[in-house]
Amino acid sequence: MQDCKVNILGTEYQILTQSEYENPKLRECNGLCEQYSKKIILNDFQAQKDDVMCVENPDEFMKKVLRHEIFHAFFGESGLRSCSEFAENEELVDWLAIMSPKIFRIFQELNIL
Numbered sequence: 001m002q003d004c005k006v007n008i009l010g011t012e013y014q015i016l017t018q019s020e021y022e023n024p025k026l027r028e029c030n031g032l033c034e035q036y037s038k039k040i041i042l043n044d045f046q047a048q049k050d051d052v053m054c055v056e057n058p059d060e061f062m063k064k065v066l067r068h069e070i071f072h073a074f075f076g077e078s079g080l081r082s083c084s085e086f087a088e089n090e091e092l093v094d095w096l097a098i099m100s101p102k103i104f105r106i107f108q109e110l111n112i113l
């Protein structure tokens, strides 16, 4: 994923890909949404590339991770992040990340976007 910027509810976020060496927080996760520095940071997975348990299609996995972090950013920018039970619920956020392409495909098919 090439570094870029995206506008989330009127706030610009940088989307970056970093190594675990560059950003040690990535040793604990696949991606981060840094709400106060307005960055979404993806793990470049170079540290895991030789791990036999590494995902087989890292590009598709990174897309899912990016969708997940974007949902965190939407929740954060809408004021729901720290004081809501669902905005920090990783299961719900991951469900949104996994299901949103399927939902959007139906919206496109029905021309309701």
Ligand SMILES: [Zn+2]
Pocket (backbone or CB within 6 Å): 068, 072, 090, 093
């Ligand atoms: Zn998360």
